[in-house]
Structure formats: C-alpha cells, structure tokens
Amino acid sequence: MASVGRIPVVGVEPTLEQGRWPAKAVVGEEVPITATIFREGHDKEGANVLVLRPDGKRDYLPMPLDNFGNSLYSASYVPRVEGLHRFRVEAWSDPYATWVHAASAKVAASVDVELMLDEGVLVLGRALNELRLPRKAVAVLGEAIAALQDEAASPAARLAPAVGDEVHAVLRRYPLRDWVSRSPEYPLMVQRERALASAWYEFFPRSEGAYQDDDGTWISGTLATASERLKGIAAMGFDVAYLTPIHPIGTTFRKGRNNTLTTEPGDPGSPYAIGAPEGGHDAVHPELGTMDDFVAFVDEARTQGLEVALDLALQCSPDHPWVTEHPEWFTTRLDGTIAYAENPPKKYQDIYPLNFDNDPEGIYIAIRDMLQVWIDAGVTLFRVDNPHTKPLVFWERLLADVAQRHPEVIFLSEAFTRPAMMHTLAKIGFHQSYTYFTWRPTVRELAEYLTEVSGPASYYMRPNFWPTTHDILTPDMQAGGAPLFAARAVIAATGSPSYGIYTGYEFVENVPRPGVEEQIDNEKYEYRPRDWSAADEHGLVSLLTTLNRARSEHIALRRLRGLTVHQTTDEQILCFSKRVPGEFTMSGEDDIVIVVVSLDPRFAREGLVTLDMDALELDEDAVLTVKDYISGSTYTWEREFFVRLDPGRMAHVAAVTRIAE
C-alpha cells in the first residue's frame, strides 16, 4: 500500500483508474490538472505539477489553491508536442507562506515582532542559498532581507517588501519546498489537434459520377469521378472526406435494393459485404479503379486541404479470399458450414464474422498488414464499423501498434451500444466516438448530453456528432424537414469539436424505408448520383459553409470542455455557450460563442435566454456585443436577452466581439 505522504496528495485528475489508461489531449488544448491537497495543523502547503514530456523535457507548473473548502489545487497544462506525457503532482510544506501568515498577523498585533522579522531573514536567506535563482530574483530577495534588517524603519515598513508582490512572485516560480510528497505518475496521451477537432463529410464514391446508359444499365462512379466532388466538400470547409468501403463486393447472398434478399441485374451490392475473387480488404473494387487511382484520389484531397478517411468494416462476404485461404479465421459449425452473422432468429447470410479467438495472432497480423496498405496509400483516418462486435483486446493492441508507428492516424469508433462499451473503446485507444447525439431529439436531452460529454468523460472520449448517417434517419429527422436539418447541423457543428455530415444532407433526404429508421432507396444498395448544381436549394450548403467558417475562426468551437447550457423560457429553444479563456487563445481575449437553436421546425418560437454569467466569468451586468454567423447581424445581449427563431432562421451562432461593463 502506498503511504499517504507527508503532505497528502489524493484524487489526482485526469486519471483513468489510476493510470490504467492515459487521459487524452491534443497539442494546444488546455488540460486542467487537479488534486486534493491538505496538511496537518496551521502550516502552509504548496503544490506544483511536473510534466515529463516525450521529448525528454520537463514542464514545471505552479499549482495554486483553487477551492479552500474542497482542498482543491489546480493547474492548466497546454501540451506543445505529441506523444505520451507523464505527469505527477508534488505537494510540499511551504516555509515562506507559513512565515508570511504568522508574521503578517503577529507584526500587525505587535506580538513577537523582532522574532518574526528575524525569521523572515532566515527564510529568505534559505531561498537565496538553496534555490537557483535568476539575477533579478536574487536582487528582489536581497532587498527584502535588507528591509527586514533595517532597524531604523517601523516594523510594518521592515516587513512590507518581504510579504509583498515581488517576493511572492519569485517564490511562486521558485518555491522553497520542504517535505516534498509526490503522487504517482499518470499518463497523458497527446495527439494532433484533428484528433479532437474535425469536420467529416461522408460519401459513397461509386455514386459520384454514376449514370445510367441508354438501356438503363447503371455505370458506377469511380475514384476519378468521385475526386471531382472533393472541391465542393473542401469549399464548404470540411476537413475529412470519408469514403464508405471501396473494396470488392461479394455476390453470394448479395443484398438487393432496399435491403431485399434478391438482387436484380446491375445491383451493386452493399460495400459492407467485403471481399470477392478480385480481392479483400486490401483491394480496390475494380469498378472504382485501381490502387493508383486511390493514391491519386488522396493526392487530390490533399490538394484541396482534405484528409481521407476509410471505412474499416472487419467482416467478410462469403466470397472473400480469406474464407478459402483461412477458413480457420471463421466459426465452423457442427455441420461443417461457416457461420454467417445472425442475431437469432435474424440471419445475415451475406456476412461472415471473423472469429478472433480461433487464431488471434494470424488475424491480428493480417489486419495490421492490411491497414498498413492504406496508411501507405495516404489514409490518415479510419472510421471503424461496429468495433463493439470485435474483442477489445484486439483493438487495444492494434491501436497501440499503429499509434507507435503512425501517431497521426486517427480512429473513429462507431459503437452504437451500451455506455460501458462505448466509453471503454474510447479509453483503450479510439481517438473519436460516434455518440448518442443522434438519438437526443429534445432540448432537455440535448442539454443533458452536451453537459455529459463535455464533463469528466471529455478526458478520454471525444464525441463526433452526426445528425444522420447512411444507416440512421431518426423519426424527428424524417418529420422536421429542412428547418430541423439546419438546426441539428448547427448543434452538431458547434456542440462538439468533431461532427460529421452524410452526403445528401444538403437535399434534406429524409424519406425512410417504411418501418425502418434509415433512408428509402438507401445508397448502401444502389447508386445515388446527385445534382450538385442544385445543392443549395435549402440553404444547407451555405449553412454548413458558415458553420465550418465559425469553427475555423473560434477555438472555443474546436474544444470540448468549456461548454455551459443556459436557461431559456421556451421549451423548444436550446442555448449553450463554448468558452476558452484568454490565456489559451492566440489573441489573449476570451473566446466565447453563444449558440441559440430552435428545435421546432414548424412554428416561430420566442423567449428569454438567461446567461449563466458566472460560468462565462462575466460580470452580472456585462453588455455583450455579438456577431451572429447565421444572420450576419450584430446584436447587443445582456445577461437576459430576447430571441425569436422561426423555420426560416433556426439558430444564432453568436461570437462575442466586445464586452462592456
């Protein structure tokens, strides 16, 4: 059992099960580090954080008292380099602060005056002798000692410099530390900023440029035709072009249009039924092109300022080369057949799941090598399909391996399942996570969820908010038309530092297949070329462009913490703000963005918003000048302000440009 320590340090955060897994951060992100520190009796304690960086350097952070009642000390660390950092909290007896407290009280009360002044000479003398101080600090302490010894002056005057701001500043930076007690070292994994903040745009490359020839036969789009879409995606300001699987598609039990069990000639099949004689997960579907075409696609994306994300769906069609080469990687049933996916009594005969327990090493190496093919081709992000149906030990090993060799590669977990699994996948290494955002339709639920994801979970799980996906069209989105598409795009893009849009969102594609919460004529089973020249008919192209511009201009929108939900008088109006304090912005000014959204797609809504001025660290009577990205207008808002939103104008995304008292 670890001892409590001479100056106890307990409850250090952020930690996951005392360092079982690292907390996460990105370069430039403020990481609050807190600990409960206290000591016996009346003597004073002090604290600091020591960060051991992967480049061998050490960062020393003074850690002041934050809350006396809770004995909470805190410091903020802003990592500057990527890689695994370790940090520890150090607490110590502070002889200078102890003396300041006693001397200030006693000299004022004319008790033990000479003794107190003599003790001051002693403690500042220790600082001079024991600490490596810069020349200026030496001078400051020397003058304070001289004043303490100046018997011609009054006691108060003799004391003043030694307890004053200048000496305090020196000893805050270079403290005298007795009985230093150290917490364990805790890991903090620092990644590039895109691991936290990113705007994804998902599309099926085969739909881009697909067409029917004269006899009605569909001709697939290609990577080449799909790359023509990249300019439009980049123009809207997205960061990531995410492609659904691009591999050969099986024909055995291929699904037809609208997920039917029978196909018609020309049905392209689901790209999630991966594998055919032409190849498996490391191959490009011949109708899309070649590996060279893929590399060219990635190059074009880079030219447009986009990174490319691939879908990683670890399952095989019955025609996948692995099925014949490695039948031992699947589950063979007692009757000798290979088990297809099923959730009894439902059957998914076009899919063979891998059985990771049969040959964990063989499967692991095959998948690792397959990933390397795509990383070598320039892929820097993977959207992982259903990671919660594969063993977590597999992911933990794979993600650590890839992080070691390619720390820039980002994995997004698509685990729509119970919270324990979703959160643990984040803890063991996924950089980003799909979340429950898609199923939080009401103001109350969104308020709670925004608060939850930006709270303590923010140290390990980075949400990626999607209003829809190719798999998901929720009842509210089926019914709410363009206004709700606008509203939920606003919340996704501003409530979370990462969000994603599935192509066709611009056209308000909201018709479901009856009885299912996904689109009719789902692109998973057919080609869906779109006429991009008409894409802004609902104003959504403009809106997405505006949102991405606001995100690029405001660091607060690229951070997860610093979110506050504010009260409104209308049950359909949601208000929240994001804030980054001035010490962590380029300008040195607080960055505050206030988002107000209506969730009523049919009627105008109006009411009062009451800002939580404490949370914003604003005076109660501060007057804010805000610039609304949506309307382009400038408003003056106070603690309580009136808003009116309607289906034609569903939101304000208001950046604070001026604060007057």
Added chain:
Amino acid sequence: MASVGRIPVVGVEPTLEQGRWPAKAVVGEEVPITATIFREGHDKEGANVLVLRPDGKRDYLPMPLDNFGNSLYSASYVPRVEGLHRFRVEAWSDPYATWVHAASAKVAASVDVELMLDEGVLVLGRALNELRLPRKAVAVLGEAIAALQDEAASPAARLAPAVGDEVHAVLRRYPLRDWVSRSPEYPLMVQRERALASAWYEFFPRSEGAYQDDDGTWISGTLATASERLKGIAAMGFDVAYLTPIHPIGTTFRKGRNNTLTTEPGDPGSPYAIGAPEGGHDAVHPELGTMDDFVAFVDEARTQGLEVALDLALQCSPDHPWVTEHPEWFTTRLDGTIAYAENPPKKYQDIYPLNFDNDPEGIYIAIRDMLQVWIDAGVTLFRVDNPHTKPLVFWERLLADVAQRHPEVIFLSEAFTRPAMMHTLAKIGFHQSYTYFTWRPTVRELAEYLTEVSGPASYYMRPNFWPTTHDILTPDMQAGGAPLFAARAVIAATGSPSYGIYTGYEFVENVPRPGVEEQIDNEKYEYRPRDWSAADEHGLVSLLTTLNRARSEHIALRRLRGLTVHQTTDEQILCFSKRVPGEFTMSGEDDIVIVVVSLDPRFAREGLVTLDMDALELDEDAVLTVKDYISGSTYTWEREFFVRLDPGRMAHVAAVTRIAE
C-alpha cells in the same frame, strides 16, 4: 498499462484509488461488490468474485447481472473472519448461456434445430468433462443430454431440460468459463463489529465523586469513585466508557475556570494540558489514583459489559517530562524558547505541540510505547484528539502497527476540519470518525448528510454521531431544551451505527459560556459532580436506554448502509429508515426500522410521511405493522401515513414486525 482483458472488467467497487488503501468492513456486514462487465458481439459473459481470506481460504461468489443498461454486475460478500482480505472480479465467456440464447430462439423459430440440439450435447458434455461436479449435478446434466438426444421427442421437449432451472442452477454454481479475465486484486480490511457499531458514553472521571470539603476546597473524584458510575452507564445500554485524559496536568499557564488565563487555588486545570513532574502521557494523575486503580477500573467496566476508551491528546503542557528530556521534539524559536500553540494572533501558552518533523522516529517510538502501556492495561479504544494537527504519515504508520499486534483496538478520529482531511484520516486507518452531524440542525441538512455518510463514503468512513461534546454546544442545542436533546439523541443513535453521549446530557446541560459554542462552567476547567439519583427528570435516561435496546435488537440500526430518507409534508419532520435484507439477518426476515423525528422543540407538528416503497423493497400497497420503541405502541402504517409529534413525544423509532400485502 494493464490490458483491458478479453472480457473487460472495469470500475470495480469498493476500491479506494485502485487499492491504495483498503475498503473497510466488519465481520457479519454485507459488502456489495460491483463491477462493469461487458463484451463484444452477441455471445454471453458471466462473472464471479473470488475472495482471498486472511486464513488462507477462498470464497467464491457468483456475480449476476444487476443492471443491463449500465453493464453492472454485483455480488454481496459477508466476511466471517477479521483481517486483510483481498478480492478480485473474474469475467468470462459463458458458452452455456450463449448456447441457451441461440438454441431457445432458433428451436422456437424452427431454424437449425438439429444443429442447436447437437451443440447442446457438446456444451453440456464439456461441463461434464471439464468441471468437478457433485454427483447430483452430474445426474442433472446427464439427463439433459439424454433428452437432447431423444429423437423420438419433439424439438421443444428435447431442448427443455437443457435450458431449464435445474441445469441453470448447476452451471450457475459451477460455470463453464472461457477466456477468464481477472481484475486486479483489491484489499478489504475486516474488523470486529464494534469498529462499526458502538454506543459511547463520555465522562470526566475526576467529576465522579468530587466534592467540596467544609472550607470549600474541592476534592477530586478518583478512578475508584468514577468506577461507581459504570453500572449506570451499562444499565443504559452503552458499549464504551470513554474517559477524558487521566494524566498529570501541568501548572505552567494552567487555565482557570471558564478558560480564563488565571487560576484560583484549587482549580484542577484542563486535562488536555498533559504532563507534570508526576509524569506524562503514560502516567495516571495522582489525584485520580494509580495504574493499579486504572486496571481495576477497566476490570469493573468489563464486568459491566463495557469497554474503556481513553483520550489520546498528543500535546504537552510546559511541565511535561518530554519538554526537558526531549526538547528536540518541540519547535525551538530563534530566541531559544519553545514554541507554544498559536493560531496568530491567538496564543495557547499552556500547550506545546510536538514537532513531528524534528525527530520522527524518536517521537514515533515514544508514542507507540506509550500506547502499549494503556493497551496492556486493557484499553481497547482511543478517541484521538485533533488528529488533523499531526502528520498523516505518523497516523498511518501507528495505526498499521497497532492493528498488526492488536487488531481489536479501535481509533476514533476527532477531526472537525475540512472534508478532505476528515475523509483521508478514515482512509489511512482510523476506524471511526466524528462528523459534521453536530452542525446539521435542519431536516434538509440532516437528510442530505445521512444520505451522504451512508453512501459510497461508507466503504471507508464510519461516522460516530455526537449531539454534544465537552467542547461543543451548538446554538440549536442551547435553545431547544429537553425536546431537542431527545430528538437529536434519537437521530444520533439510529442514523449512525456509532454514536456518543457526553455526560450530563441527561440533565439537559445547555447553558453556553457567552459568545462561545460550549458550556458555561465547562468541566474541562473544573469539577462537576452530578446527582445521578435525579438523572431521569427529563426522561432522557429512559430514552437513551430505549434507544440502546432498539440498537441491540435491530441489526439495521447497527449498519451504515441501507438508509433511506422518506418524504414528509412538514418541514420540521424528518423520516428515514434503516434496512437489512433477510439474507443477512439471523431471522431470515428483512429488518426494517423507520425513524420519524420532529426538530421543533416548541410546537406540535403533524403531517404525512410517504415511504419510498421501492427502496424498502416493499409492494406499493403493503401494510406494515410496526412497534414503536418510544411509545411502546403498535401502529399500522401504509405507504402514506399520518404522524403527529410534539415536545413531549419527539420521535417514533418503529420496527416493522409484520408485512401484509
């Protein structure tokens, strides 16, 4: 970094910083052990707890799923022996449960019927081959296999036994466990029951039998005269007789009556100013008697069924032998004087604090040896005065040392300070803690506090509730008279498994020294003999006797967890219940005690109580017959019931004797 494990186990409780300190329990106490367990895909997981006992035995506990949404598994452990236990949670793949789920669904849907039945033969055959089963279990599985293979029967009939209760019961107790994943081992310190449940009675032995002779000179009571009081204390049903310090008292700067700086002849001084030429912490004050007298006192206490607690106040009067023998154990100031206690500008010149940093080893050994003197004399509990003014490393070492050699010895921490210190003292080894109960005067505050102390903190901090002490007389207790003394005794004795009464409570001694929250003519500074023949004038002797009888008859009152606060319609009426489920009581019946208390000492209060039937695990329309210890009456209560309390009858302490639906 520890791997997540093939079947992940996270968030095991109760643990303190992942085993930095042990959780606490007493023999016979129910300890819920919980963990978050889940796995990939659709296959089933199972879990168990393994407890490694200090006697070398192992206890295996099945750990069923408690909450699907939270992936929470739980088991209850009831320790049978004292000492340091270790426990771990084991999670595994459950091939039997996986097969039951698939076979039940598919046979019902007539899919893969033969395959499913064959797989059942395989999985039950594995159980027969791989597990050490008792003969009866072998027969149960054998019959199920025979049924699966009975081709003459219908598929449903063939399946039924293999998925039925009997086979389930066998495999719950003796599971087939694949891919067993183990949590770390966590410590659980098990102590004797009194460490959790105890009723303390505090008194100043010198007051018992003290008298004034004819010229008005006070003659001190002695250990011999004080021992005459033990019978009365035992008759009220207390467990512990706690004596304020019994050591020689210094004369230098001795405090006079009512804490004055000057003494008058005959003033006995504060027993907390320890040490005089006659001896220090290991000596008996000559006016109280000798060490032999003390041993006789302990013997008499034992005869009466009482244990003896001593006050451990680690400070010295200027006349303490250590001051001359070991001046290095104190702080010497620059002017050569020894530092007295002070909280600038306040001075406490009659007290020299030890400086534990000057000679930690020497001081430690002296105190350890001094404690041994009292343990050898029969002391089994120590009430530690202001432990938060001494280093925690000192306590951690001392308490571990004593626990090793004398695990029966109990330490009560008197740390009226910030929560972090109070809680950490409990974590590092104190068995019991004074709490904020004394400063929680209102129904709302008490409801919150009762909920807090019986929640997660209950795994390390055991509260000891005191309505008053020799140091504390809160404003409400100054004003509330006998009714409030009654009410707060009820809450202390029933709200917490440990509580304490400071002598004189029977007489409603509630007059404060002006401007201070303690009694006038405080017994710390003078003799206060009392006429015990008149002690029940306010009915408080009877009440305390009744409360202690209720405690002895109801295990629920001797446990900390299982407390629920219930709603009442009157803001001055508090209702809470304590409950121990039947599986942990001797009778096998649930033990439920419902406490209803008025906090209004002046007026009658009436209103409705609404019981939280879910928390009590009762049907909504259950009818309870209760026996009220206070009135002696029997009532019939339902979910909602009416109460009327008044200054003459401030509480019900109602044990449920019968539950009808």
